[in-house]
Amino acid sequence: MASFVELVHVKKTYRMGEVVIKAVDDMSFSIERGEFVVVVGPSGAGKTTVLNILGGMDKASEGQVLVDGTDVAAFDNKKMTRFRREDIGFVFQFYNLVQNLTALENVELALQICKDHLDAEEILKEVGLGERMDNFPSQLSGGEQQRVSIARALAKNPKLLLCDEPTGALDYQTGKSILKLLQDTCREREMTVIVITHNSALTPMADRVIKIKNGRVSRITVNENPTPVEDIEW
């Protein structure tokens, strides 16, 4: 059986005037359904490009990106958009909440365009924001904002949850609780979660760790017994 997510010889080059930059150079890996995956690598290794390609925000220059058997790399703009709205949930470093909408409304904003979604209030309660639904982002702490962001992503009931440095803008404790939320989600909902980070301390908690260096996969490790988040220190 084919893997849930599979990158096959993916390349991505940017052209900046005269210079051609290879952000991703022949990358291949696969991820199974329901896995908690950490993609780790130093700055400029091409993590974000991988995320963009996986999330349908950017196109691979070469190679195949198979998500649940479909080649995302071959999509046109419109199909990419549909892919984004139906199959992918995003969690960002800076949360990217719409400032002018309350927590609940931010979730609803995503649900508006999504057919097979979950209940917004329910999901907010699940992430622990049952009491703060009517607050604006500016009235919430960073961790809370990130929870809203996760709720927004989860409510869409996506196939794949992509998280780009979800703890990057958070303090240690809060970051931990967010990671816990993500891990729990993965376990409880059997959701495939991909976390992208430069912090290799997080690797023990993953089912699968993909290390990236200079646009290539340097190593893939499968943890048979992932450590719970609580036990990880960095």
Add this chain to the structure above:
Amino acid sequence: MKQAQRKDFFMEIRRSLNRYFSILFIVALGVAFFSGVRATEPDMRLSVDAVADESNFMDFRILSTMGLTEGDLEQIRRIPGVTAAEGEYSMDALCHYGEKELVLHVSSMPQNINMVNIKEGRLPEKQGECFLDEQLLVSTDYGLGDQITLYSGTDEPLSDTLGTETYTIVGIGTSPYYLNFDRGNSSIGNGDIKGFLMVPEEDFSLDVYTQIYAAADGLDGFVTAGGRYQAEAEKIADAIEDIAGERCWVRLAEIRGDAQEEIGEAEQKLQEKEEEAEQKLRDAWLKIEDGENELEVGRDEIAENEQKLRDAEDTLFEKEQKLADGKAQLELNEQKAADAKELLAEKQEELQNSREKLETAREELEEGKSLAGEGRAQLEAAREELTAKGEDLTAGWEEYKSGLADAESSQAALDIQRGKLEELRAGLEAAGLNPEKNEEYFLGKQALDANQAKLDGVFQYLDGVKGELTGLQAQYDQGMAALEKKETEMSEQESALTAAEAEIQNGEVQIQDGEAALLELQNGIRDGEQGLSDGRQEIADGETALEEGRQEIADGKQQLEEAKEKLSEGETELQEAKAEYEDARDEADEKIAEARSEIEEAKEALEDLEEPEWYVLDRKSVQSYVEFDNDTKRIGAIGKVFPVIFFLVAALVSLTTMTRMVEEKRTEIGTMKALGYSTLSIASKYILYALSASLLGSIAGFLIGEKLLPWVIITTYKILYGNLSIIRIPYNWGYAFGATAIAVVCTTGATLAACCKETLAQPSQLMRPVAPMKGKKILLERIRPMWRLMNFSQKSTLRNLFRYKKRLLMTVFGIGACMALLIVGFGLRDSIYTVSDGQYGELWLYDASASIATDGGREEKEAFYEEMDGDENISEYLGAYTASMDGEANGVTKAVNLVVPEDLERFPDFFVLRGRLSGEEYTLDEEGAVINEKLAKLLDIREGDSFYLKESDTSRVPVKISHITENYVYNYIYMSPSLYQQLYGREAECNTEYLKLKDAQEEKGRELSKRLLEHDVVSGVVLVSDMNKTIMDMLGSLDTVVWVLIISAGLLAFVVLYNLNNINITERRRELATIKLLGFYDLELASYVYRENVLLTFIGIAAGIFMGNILHRFVIETVEVDLIMFGRVVHPLSYLWGIVLTLLFAFLVNAAMFYKLRKIDMVESLKSVE
């Protein structure tokens, strides 16, 4: 600025050319409008001043109540400051042009002042030549070499004023005295001066100047309406007025001397005439007295004869009366005789009838009698027969009875035998012997039985007889009864016959009596007829006598009549003689009185002769200059408001754009600061950016605006001011610098402020992302039920709207301004076309008007009206008195046309008088006049107020205003004939006919006009279609303005919307990127943004409608000229167009924005906060 910074600056401009040019452009637009429209006012003044200076237009005009002399002129010339002065003779005269009568203002040729501008030909050089007003060529086709013959419009002959009557046109041109086409009013002709005519001074035979023009060259450099000019001019005017007193005294003395002499002569002459007249009158009176005496005698005679005749008539009348009575009696008698005869005949006939009846009765009686006799005989016979039968019967009965008795005795005998036998038997039996065997017994018994049988037969026979007898008895009884009945009948018959007989006898007696009476009657009738015939004879005699009497009386009357006629002839003659005498005396008296009063008046006038007065007038008294000045002020007023809108929008837009730009460059500023650049040197980039854009824009703006806009506006005004031959549009540096300064300061100042805010912060702070604008609950959310009703997108739209309040305000203001401008533009068109549609379509229902000469011959007039009645194209016409007058109230004087209709009932078929707003229709009455709205406004009067109607300077009549009517072109006052009569003490004479045509097409109208003008009484025909065309041509130029407004509105909308949208998208890039990333399609994303824009656009439109209405009203009221009132209403269609265009502009901008939205890079935007 360092090398790197300089490079960075230019790079910045290159990278954001869009923004740079949008600032530049909107500033240019604002400045162009601001300085351009504002510069128009001074430019207009400069232009008119240039015209005045070039023609050495007079600065002062001196008029006197008694004319001005050569001496006056000399004195004025000596006044310091006055560089030139010259006298002018002038008068208004009439001339014929075809059938038309034109009023011309004839004046002497100017020498140095008010120099004419020659368009064709040359100036007049000798007597009999003239220089013609170019304006006249509009209404006539005069050309060089044509001749014009003038005639006076008053009782005074033309020669009193003008030596020559006929002039040859040698030159055509304009006079600086008239800027526009209005040449003023006159008291002659139709009152409307068509143009001027200048002739050499020698052609005038006046001995004093009408007016003196003076020029002060020292004032030439100043703008006429400027304060400096006014101040200097007033000084000189004062100096002129200073000498006025002395000059007037001199003039008065001169006039007094002349007058005294004239009065003396007149008195002398009057004396002589008076005496002469007295003598003549005396002679005439004597003759009249003789005649009167003769007449008295004749009158007495006639009276006597008349009495006699009257007596005879009375007698005759009495006789006639009697005869009539006799006749009546006779008729009565005749009637009676006729009645008697009739009665006789009736009686005779009656008698005859009776006789006949009697005879018949008698015959019937005889017959009855014989019948009765026969009956009786038969009866007797029957009785006898019956009696016989009775006897038989009785006999029968007797027989029967005896038979029966026999039989009964036999029976008895038998019965005894039987008894004996029985006894035998009993004995036998007792003896026990059988009786039967006993012979005795047997034999006895046998015999007895035989006897018994025999007796039984007898009895039987007897019974039969009895039966027979009983039948016979019944028959007999029956016959007896019948006989009795017959007997009774017979007796009755017989007694009836006896009665009839008696009746007949009675009838005979009656007939005899009737015959006797008849005889008597016949005798009576015969006597009556005799009497009647006698009466008839008598009456005939009486009538003959009467006839004779009548004849006599008639003869008498005839004679009397003749006598009377003679007498009346005599009387008439006398009367005439008397009347003649009276007339002669009155005439003489009147003449004498007149002469005396004239002398008296002259003396009085001389006595009262006030010192003449001088009027020193300056350029402000020249109507067309005043109007031009007003128009200039109007443009000035527009310039104060209109461009401000543009300017405000421009300033706001560039301000927002620049602030935004600085905010966007936060990180860069932080970096620069971190690198150690000074605040000033960092800010200088942005300030320079704003400065260069706004400065370049301003320069372009005023360079183009100050040339283009004044030129367009003044050129448009040239249509009204034909003589405005020079257009001066120098750069007005004041406005240019002013506008530039404001624009630059606004933009740069805003930039500086933004820079300060940013640069004052610490670099570290700057390089950190700015805290996003906080979300807030809006007020609307507090209204829970309403908020809940809205769906998600509506909620977020509303929240976003209120989140970016600045943008909301700006967009609403920008769109509102655009909408307002469009409304003004289209509304202006509506208002202008209302003039034509309203005036000529709804208010004036007639199609043409014809001016009628009031002095035309009666026959000619009749012929004209006959033709009007019969004309195929005229459906109706209405006569009216019309005149050009001036209305004055509150110190303002305006030209007004008076219309007094002849027929008030049909007046509404030709003119609609109604309140513009109320729509209520008015009628004319005796109470007051109806004036048009514009005039009321100009004179500042209302319904119920009064104002003065001036026919000329000397005739001023107060008129009450009963209503104010809707009217768009010219000023009108309508009044009823009775009101006119009341005001002027004379009847309004018809001098205009308003016509309604069956076919009002231009061609048909012209044909009619030609037909009518063939009549001498018609002095002019005006077609409404022509008037409409003239007005439309005049107003057509305003269409340019409308287009300018529409284009500017479009530009404004585009620039504002583009800018604001641009800012909106940049500002919310992150949010939009997030939304895009969440999987919104491009169109969904666009609609997320556009929903706000659409809502704002609609709010803006609503605001624009409101602003536009106010602005339209303001513009209309300022641009209006005195003679025209524009419509005040913006049509719904114009609103629709405004909305459609605004939406189109908004749509275009939003469409352009769509590409910008698509280009948002999600990945980049999400990375970090810039």
